[in-house]
Amino acid sequence: GEDVEQSLFLSVREGDSSVINCTYTDSSSTYLYWYKQEPGAGLQLLTYIFSNMDMKQDQRLTVLLNKKDKHLSLRIADTQTGDSAIYFCAVNRDDKIIFGKGTRLHILP
Amino acid sequence: GAVVSQHPSWVICKSGTSVKIECRSLDFQATTMFWYRQFPKQSLMLMATSNEGSKATYEQGVEKDKFLINHASLTLSTLTVTSAHPEDSSFYICSASPAGTSGLMGPGELFFGEGSRLTVL
Numbered sequence: 001g002e003d004v005e006q007s008l009f010l011s012v013r014e015g016d017s018s019v020i021n022c023t024y025t026d027s028s029s030t031y032l033y034w035y036k037q038e039p040g041a042g043l044q045l046l047t048y049i050f051s052n053m054d055m056k057q058d059q060r061l062t063v064l065l066n067k068k069d070k071h072l073s074l075r076i077a078d079t080q081t082g083d084s085a086i087y088f089c090a091v092n093r094d095d096k097i098i099f100g101k102g103t104r105l106h107i108l109p
Numbered sequence: 110g111a112v113v114s115q116h117p118s119w120v121i122c123k124s125g126t127s128v129k130i131e132c133r134s135l136d137f138q139a140t141t142m143f144w145y146r147q148f149p150k151q152s153l154m155l156m157a158t159s160n161e162g163s164k165a166t167y168e169q170g171v172e173k174d175k176f177l178i179n180h181a182s183l184t185l186s187t188l189t190v191t192s193a194h195p196e197d198s199s200f201y202i203c204s205a206s207p208a209g210t211s212g213l214m215g216p217g218e219l220f221f222g223e224g225s226r227l228t229v230l
Contacts, residue, residue, distance in 0.1 A: 033217040043153075
């Protein structure tokens with residue numbers, strides 16, 4: 001299977017919470033990232049978590065890491081139309097970054 | 110924040126011609142830049158690591174003679190697709206890591222260009 005897997009699409013109503021899930025295979029990854037790509041723009045590092053952490057919260061964003069299951073999630077609270085984008089899960093393999101295919105988040109009115 | 114610019118944003122060329130894509134860090138110096146290729150609904154595939162003043166390091170399976178990378182200065186890296194063919198059509202993205210960063214975020218503290226879409230007819 002792929003090194004980093006995530007579902008391709010997610011639709012959420014405005015105001016609800018969005019949860020984007022990701023699984024990875026390399027248990028030696030020490031850094032795990034979420035990137036955001038808006039239409040016509042490059043990827044931007046949204047947030048990251050170190051592998052010895054279970055959770056990280058930054059305003060509306062919550063990252064959860066289950067290292068045992070190699071599962072990473074990104075929760076966006078109170079989803080807004082401006083959150084519409086593609087979200088890439090990524091992990092490091094030594095000095096390289098391995099990306100998932102990206103989850104396209106669609107916001108429903 | 111740090112800005113990375115790619116040029117051109119899109120290019121159409123005939124089969125057999127060569128195409129050069131530029132990646133510039135506009136407000137910071139980058140000793141290392143990375144080139145990726147992205148197919149529709151696929152993840153970003155790292156093609157090579159571009160090091161200022163030295164040869165690029167290519168990933169397994171990437172043809173060095175096909176994808177020429179030059180990192181002539183701390184703010185510019187170029188990717189040249191030589192003798193392009195339709196199967197080279199893709200979205201090419203570069204990223205850069207600011208020189209002298211603390212490393213707090215690990216190797217993922219990257220700034221990405223907007224990408225360049227290449228279509229080979």
